[in-house]
Amino acid sequence: MKTDIDHLMKEADLDALFVFGPASHNAPMTYFTGLAHLSVGFLLKIRDGKVIHFHNPMEREEAAATGLETKDIYADYDFPALLEQANRDSNMAQALLLEKALAEYKVHGRIGIYGKIEFGHWLRTIDFLRIKLPDVDILGEDMLRSVITQARMTKDESEIERIRAMGRITTAVVGDVAGFLTSHRVKDGYLVNREGEQLTIGNVKRKINLWLAMRGAENPKGSIFAVGRDAGIPHSTGTDSDPIPVGQTIVFDIYPCEAGGGYFYDFTRTWCLDHAPDDVLQIYEDVLEVYETVYSAIRPHKPCRDSQIQTCELFEAKGHPTVLSNPLTTEGYVHSLAHGIGLDVHEAPSFNIKFDDVLLPGSVITVEPGLYYPDRGLGVRIEDTAWMRPDGVLETLVEFPKDLILKMQGA
Amino acid sequence: MKTDIDHLMKEADLDALFVFGPASHNAPMTYFTGLAHLSVGFLLKIRDGKVIHFHNPMEREEAAATGLETKDIYADYDFPALLEQANRDSNMAQALLLEKALAEYKVHGRIGIYGKIEFGHWLRTIDFLRIKLPDVDILGEDMLRSVITQARMTKDESEIERIRAMGRITTAVVGDVAGFLTSHRVKDGYLVNREGEQLTIGNVKRKINLWLAMRGAENPKGSIFAVGRDAGIPHSTGTDSDPIPVGQTIVFDIYPCEAGGGYFYDFTRTWCLDHAPDDVLQIYEDVLEVYETVYSAIRPHKPCRDSQIQTCELFEAKGHPTVLSNPLTTEGYVHSLAHGIGLDVHEAPSFNIKFDDVLLPGSVITVEPGLYYPDRGLGVRIEDTAWMRPDGVLETLVEFPKDLILKMQGA
Numbered sequence: 001m002k003t004d005i006d007h008l009m010k011e012a013d014l015d016a017l018f019v020f021g022p023a024s025h026n027a028p029m030t031y032f033t034g035l036a037h038l039s040v041g042f043l044l045k046i047r048d049g050k051v052i053h054f055h056n057p058m059e060r061e062e063a064a065a066t067g068l069e070t071k072d073i074y075a076d077y078d079f080p081a082l083l084e085q086a087n088r089d090s091n092m093a094q095a096l097l098l099e100k101a102l103a104e105y106k107v108h109g110r111i112g113i114y115g116k117i118e119f120g121h122w123l124r125t126i127d128f129l130r131i132k133l134p135d136v137d138i139l140g141e142d143m144l145r146s147v148i149t150q151a152r153m154t155k156d157e158s159e160i161e162r163i164r165a166m167g168r169i170t171t172a173v174v175g176d177v178a179g180f181l182t183s184h185r186v187k188d189g190y191l192v193n194r195e196g197e198q199l200t201i202g203n204v205k206r207k208i209n210l211w212l213a214m215r216g217a218e219n220p221k222g223s224i225f226a227v228g229r230d231a232g233i234p235h236s237t238g239t240d241s242d243p244i245p246v247g248q249t250i251v252f253d254i255y256p257c258e259a260g261g262g263y264f265y266d267f268t269r270t271w272c273l274d275h276a277p278d279d280v281l282q283i284y285e286d287v288l289e290v291y292e293t294v295y296s297a298i299r300p301h302k303p304c305r306d307s308q309i310q311t312c313e314l315f316e317a318k319g320h321p322t323v324l325s326n327p328l329t330t331e332g333y334v335h336s337l338a339h340g341i342g343l344d345v346h347e348a349p350s351f352n353i354k355f356d357d358v359l360l361p362g363s364v365i366t367v368e369p370g371l372y373y374p375d376r377g378l379g380v381r382i383e384d385t386a387w388m389r390p391d392g393v394l395e396t397l398v399e400f401p402k403d404l405i406l407k408m409q410g411a
Numbered sequence: 412m413k414t415d416i417d418h419l420m421k422e423a424d425l426d427a428l429f430v431f432g433p434a435s436h437n438a439p440m441t442y443f444t445g446l447a448h449l450s451v452g453f454l455l456k457i458r459d460g461k462v463i464h465f466h467n468p469m470e471r472e473e474a475a476a477t478g479l480e481t482k483d484i485y486a487d488y489d490f491p492a493l494l495e496q497a498n499r500d501s502n503m504a505q506a507l508l509l510e511k512a513l514a515e516y517k518v519h520g521r522i523g524i525y526g527k528i529e530f531g532h533w534l535r536t537i538d539f540l541r542i543k544l545p546d547v548d549i550l551g552e553d554m555l556r557s558v559i560t561q562a563r564m565t566k567d568e569s570e571i572e573r574i575r576a577m578g579r580i581t582t583a584v585v586g587d588v589a590g591f592l593t594s595h596r597v598k599d600g601y602l603v604n605r606e607g608e609q610l611t612i613g614n615v616k617r618k619i620n621l622w623l624a625m626r627g628a629e630n631p632k633g634s635i636f637a638v639g640r641d642a643g644i645p646h647s648t649g650t651d652s653d654p655i656p657v658g659q660t661i662v663f664d665i666y667p668c669e670a671g672g673g674y675f676y677d678f679t680r681t682w683c684l685d686h687a688p689d690d691v692l693q694i695y696e697d698v699l700e701v702y703e704t705v706y707s708a709i710r711p712h713k714p715c716r717d718s719q720i721q722t723c724e725l726f727e728a729k730g731h732p733t734v735l736s737n738p739l740t741t742e743g744y745v746h747s748l749a750h751g752i753g754l755d756v757h758e759a760p761s762f763n764i765k766f767d768d769v770l771l772p773g774s775v776i777t778v779e780p781g782l783y784y785p786d787r788g789l790g791v792r793i794e795d796t797a798w799m800r801p802d803g804v805l806e807t808l809v810e811f812p813k814d815l816i817l818k819m820q821g822a
Contacts, residue, residue, distance in 0.1 A: 020530060021530075024631070024632065024633070025436065025631060028529075037632075037633060037635075037646065037647075037648040039632070039646065056646070057739070057741060057745075058644065058645045058646040058745065058746060059646045059647075060644070060741075061641075061644055061647050062646065062647065062648070074738070074739050075739055078739075080738045080765070083765050084765075088765045088766065089553065090553060090554070090555055091551075091553055091554075112531060113530055113531045113534065114529070114530060114531045115529070115530045115531075116527060116528060116529055116530070117527060117530055118439075118525070118526070118527055118554055119431060119432075119524055119525060119526045119527070119528055119530060119533055119551065120523060120524045120525045120526075120550075120551035120552050120554070120557060121551055121552070121553070121554035121557070122530055122551065123524065123534065123537065123550070123551030124550065124551035124552060124553060125551075126534065127550075127551065139531075139534070139535070139538075140502075140530065140531035140532060140533065140534030140535035140536075140538065141531050141532070141535060142500065142501060142502055142532070142535060143501070143502075143529055143531070143532035144501055146531060146532070206627060209624045209627075209629075209670060210621070210624045210625050212624070213620045213621045213623070213624035213625075214621050214624075216617060216620075218620075218629075218630075218631070219629070220435070220436060220629070220631055220672070221435065221450070222435070222448060222670070222671055224448075230472075233469065233471070233472055234469045235448065235450065235467070235469040235470045235473065236448075236470075236472050236473065237448040237473070259620060259633070260633055261631070327485070327491045328468070328485050328486055328489075330468060330471075334468075334469065335469060354491070354494050354495075354499045355499065
């Protein structure tokens with residue numbers, strides 16, 4: 001949690017953190033500022049000290065609304081003069097500005113840097129700053145282990161409620177989509193509207209974005225609505241022009257966030273419209289059984305990799321290839337069981353078997369086993385977002401039915 | 412344009428470019444891949460040579476659909492083995508991967524890097540790579556002058572049509588908002604609905620997002636809908652809980668992009684509902700007159716700063732303070748006349764008087780003079796997006812009326 005930052009900085013031997021970039025769609029900045037319309041700027045967090053946001057003069061009121069200490073890079077630091085001093089080199093001027101900020105707040109030692117920003121541009125700025133301040137150690141941290149990553153890994157109650165609210169919106173839209181699909185007619189094995197025109201994946205995705213916007217959510221990363229062979233490739237998003245068949249797996253994975261770039265939710269259901277072939281029924285049963293077994297075995301402080309290994313072993317016992325015995329397999333179980341979620345859709349902890357993350361109380365994770373057989377034209381994944389509560393119970397934030405078959409309403 | 416990249420690389424003495432990160436909301440990557448669901452990965456552009464995208468195995472089909480040469484970081488480079496070799500340090504494993512890619516494609520010399528990504532994490536990777544490859548110069552470029560910035564500064568016909576299509580969506584939504592506002596009743600100087608409840612800025616912003624989504628656009632940066640004193644601060648986005656008065660300036664600035672993170676449009680109108688006070692009428696007339704004068708004076712190959720200086724001089728002749736005589740002023744004309752727009756809402760050319768950009772044929776820019784008097788509770792800005800055509804005509808991509816006063820429909 002945010003209250004852990006000072007001691008995490010001490011453990012990492014960091015004297016300060018710099019966070020660069022806007023306050024939206026930039027998790028480490030949003031973590032400090034909240035959702036705010038700060039399109040440029042940077043932030044300095046001093047260990048056991050304050051957080052200062054440095055803003056553009058046009059955004060002075062938005063900066064003040066964050067409740068942080070603020071500095072105006074024009075009124076307080078005369079950035080135009082720094083640009084002259086830097087011979088109008090904007091990177092050098094930025095380096096001079098950062099140097100002034102560090103001097104004013106008497107920051108020395110080791111500084112960790114953050115921010116989702118244009119890498120090349122900021123690397124040039126930091127390269128200048130490193131030359132100007134050879135005694136200051138300006139360093140990137142391992143994203144999997146960084147101070148802000150670790151702080152964000154556990155959530156307080158207000159963060160949980162924001163993620164849960166996104167879950168309510170997400171599942172409501174999933175319900176809307178189910179209703180929309182099943183209200184269609186079937187012709188030659190595909191959904192058609194009243195005029196007999198085929199419904200396409202593009203039509204459905206447009207509706208998803210619309211219904212999310214109606215409920216105040218944003219969908220910056222799109223959604224997966226993948227049918228048949230596409231469903232057999234976990235990150236295939238589906239082909240917009242494809243029609244929607246009955247009796248084939250549809251993997252519907254939706255991961256919207258709060259409007260303005262806040263907390264995410266992540267959710268997947270696999271559906272067969274009208275009916276499901278026997279082999280799909282069997283695969284679905286395998287995934288659901290593994291979901292329930294691994295979910296109920298997740299415990300606080302358990303190594304995340306143990307859950308991933310258990311998932312692989314359960315699938316292998318049922319005859320499915322997995323990444324445990326063949327890391328390069330593209331059939332069977334081909335990804336991780338889970339990932340943390342919050343201000344980024346993928347964040348710590350990691351369930352990659354190569355890493356040592358443990359599941360801390362207060363974490364929010366997905367649970368998402370799946371099986372994929374692209375050459376057989378099918379894929380199945382079931383995913384919920386769940387909170388490891390302080391009392392050790394893993395709570396699905398929003399419950400939603402796990403039915404494979406959606407009966408057509410006219411049937 | 413993209414076809415300029417090889418000679419721009421030669422001018423910058425760069426042998427290759429690395430672009431890191433996803434293909435959405437990451438302009439330098441989207442520039443090469445098009446809109447694609449590539450959530451991770453990187454790209455190598457070799458001077459006078461090919462473009463190779465390196466992808467995650469789960470995204471192999473999405474990568475192939477880009478039409479670029481592709482490499483699978485698992486199947487082709489055995490990333491899990493690199494992670495072992497790196498003692499499970501993910502940054503070191505990334506550095507090993509980049510090293511292998513450079514070796515395979517025989518890249519030496521100077522490499523420019525790009526990508527909107529988590530800075531600290533990638534800095535650590537690049538710091539490792541710099542140690543491993545001391546003879547390779549891995550460098551950030553000045554964002555205002557970089558190869559990809561310069562290439563993107565001029566657009567081809569297909570890019571123009573995509574920006575224009577976003578302009579049609581944007582102005583259609585602006586028309587919807589005007590109709591929505593003026594369909595309300597007025598009570599005690601504020602808009603109310605049929606039940607007599609005050610309409611708020613939050614209500615309007617929700618509608619804006621909904622109507623954009625209905626038309627297939629995305630609004631990742633929100634919009635400005637700022638009234639009264641907020642309108643007097645150029646980047647104030649407005650206060651969601653505020654009601655909407657008649658007879659005060661409303662600055663409505665909207666800058667959506669193609670769903671999935673593509674091309675932007677940028678557009679502002681200032682409205683007074685029902686009527687406008689005399690001082691607002693005068694300020695509006697000043698802005699509109701300056702808009703028309705500077706717009707008609709914009710020529711291809713003209714230094715951008717000349718247009719900014721002309722704007723300042725015109726406003727000062729009318730008695731308004733400007734950033735020309737006082738760079739720190741927060742009253743009068745307080746920003747730049749214009750900016751380039753494309754895959755980023757703000758891109759080259761810059762109209763900052765400190766820089767030497769000239770307006771090349773093929774550029775797309777905003778034109779957006781404004782006047783701001785926060786202590787008088789008013790602000791006015793008029794903005795269109797325009798294309799400097801190859802024939803030297805500056806064409807507003809989508810025309811829209813510039814009326815200040817919106818008459819209430821019931822009046």
